[in-house]
Amino acid sequence: MDNLTDFATYTLMEPKGSKSYRHIYFTCLFFLYCLILFLNICLCVVIVLERALHEPMYIFLCNLCLNGIYGVTGFYPKFLHDLILDSYVIPSYMCAFQSFVIYSSVKCEYSTLAVMAYDRHVAICRPLDYHSKMNTFSCFVLLFFCWTVSFISTLIALLLTNKLVLCKNHIDKLYCDNWSMVKLSCESTVTNNVYGLISISFYFCIFAVIIVSYIKLAIACKASLECRKKFWQTCVPHILSLVNLSVAILFDTMYNRYGSTNFPDDLRNFLALEIIIVPPLFNPVIYGLNLKEVRNRVLKSCINFLKKSR
Secondary structure, eight states: OGGGGOOOEEEEOOOTTHHHHHHHHHHHHHHHHHHHHHHHHHHHHHHHHOGGGOSHHHHHHHHHHHHHHHHHHTTHHHHHHHHHHTOOEEEHHHHHHHHHHHHHHHHHHHHHHHHHHHHHHHHHHOGGGHHHHSOHHHHHHHHHHHHHHHHHHHHHHHHHHHTSOBSOOEESSSSOOHHHHHTTBSSOOHHHHHHHHHHHHHHHHHHHHHHHHHHHHHHHTTTOHHHHHHIIIIIHHHHHHHHHHHHHHHHHHHHHHHOOTTSOHHHHHHHHHHHHHHHHHHHHHHHHHHOHHHHHHHHHHHHHHHHHHO
16 A cells, blocks of 8 residues: 555646647747746836835736736746656656645635725725825735735645545646546545635635625715726726636636646647636736826837847
């Protein structure tokens, strides 16, 4: 039985047509990875350098972008490496690390969106109390909450998985995740299932609280044209990001727990990658285009850069 727990490596799912098209896959994904890094880093740099953007809403947006960079770095370098070598093998410790990075990033993004919803609620419904409630210390505490909760909850899930006796070492997915590793076990996974349900319920409650908060905001903004403009400019991007992330998590959860091997490979890969590709690409685009202050500062920074380069 001891030998069953000593897998030094795991094998990952091989992309369909990787033998023939791996260089095309590599080029497209490398470009996508660079684009995600560029957009998120660009937004972070603008927010850090521009004093006018040193406000809670933009600080939380910067955290969202930093978290996006952190999350995609857990997937793209390893997958690009596999495509080049045409070898889809990962050491067990790296598998656990990749799972930790990807899923702690997803949870941190959800927590950050919840914090951003609270920030907008205070700004629109209680504007006179905004600066007292959303001071520097409050921002620090909220950001600490976002990262700590996601790290601790993901670490607990991995520690529970590490105690399982494994019978197989093939993960039927393009990257490692905790639930895929749990499914390799040949013993009872009741504890893991219960913890997973608790975790899902916790983030579902966060989702419900955010939705109720935005409904109240929408109702509160009906009476004032200025409030309606503020709602559309600052809250709609949050809602779009929340819906996009929630759909990605729903797809990933349903696939992990109930996915059938009879699913078409293209659909399975889409469900697996949607949670990694779309949110970190979607967030800087929707915020950069929709938030007037951010859009103007980004354009200003680009113009200044072009002038200096001449």
